[in-house]
Amino acid sequence: MSEVGTDAVNTDELTRARRALQRGGPLVVLSGAGMSAESGVPTFRDAQTGLWERYDPTELATPGAWRRDRDTVWAWYRWREHLVSTAEPNAGHLAVAEAQAHRDVTVVTQNVDDLHERAGSRRVHHVHGSLFAHRCDTCAAPVDAGPPPPELVDRLAPPLCTHCDGRARPGVVWFGESLPEAPWEAAVTAVTAASAVVVVGTSGLVHPAASLPSLAASHGVPVVEVNPGPSGLGREVSVHLRAQAGQVLPALLDR
Known part of the structure; x- marks a missing residue:
């Protein structure tokens, strides 16, 4: 080679x-x-700066993290969406x-x-998967979550699904998922x-x-x-x- x-x-x-x-x-x-x-665009681990320094990205990007604290996970992914949206x-x-x-x-x-x-x-x-392909965490139907907020927050409630009682989740593959x-x-x-x-x-x-x-x-x-x-x-x-x-x-x- x-x-x-x-x-x-x-x-x-x-x-x-x-x-x-x-x-x-x-x-x-x-x-x-x-x-x-x-x-x-920061790499997966490089994105852990400022507010998110105390978090391990491998612990946020899991189904278990979503079940325990989906508002924190959703806020982190929406922040990552904002970072991507400002890149060219x-x-x-x-x-x-x-x-x-x-x-x-x-x-x-x-x-x-x-x-x-x-x-x-x-x-x-x-x-x-894609940061922008939000889907319901229960029925998997696509969910339009709108643009990410420009301000940095550590908790954010994901929007409700219009088809069931589920919530929007990031459209990415988490650790442990196929x-x-x-x-x-x-x-x-x-x-x-x-x-x-x-x-x-x-x-x-x-x-x-x-x-x-x-x-x-x-x-x-x-x-x-x-x-x-x-x-x-x-x-x-x-x-x-x-x-x-x-x-x-x-x-x-x-x-």
């Missing part, structure tokens, strides 16, 4: 990566927290969206924000049918999403990793471009 340095993108390695993507056919982009971090898609998000002009592009993301959609990507599968079936099946179908896969800003440690690059490689699909740090993947990676998404994706995905 070859790598590109973080200070400057090696032209030869970028050429190799572009060649891997130019076989024609569908392209799949797998994105993780590193891509959103370039837009200023970066050059990497825009490059992925612009690639749709000349090929079939599917985004499979572990991120729960809407930056890919706001950049213009039309086919986005959220395998860990991935949403439809997005996961769509992700598996996309990577196995792809002509190339680009993995951006993910540690490769969160399963089962981390298994997708290996699944692609097992079907003979070339995998290009874009990550400024050490590779979070393994032998399945054809080329590792050690750069940020906003730095290299415009050149990598340009026709």
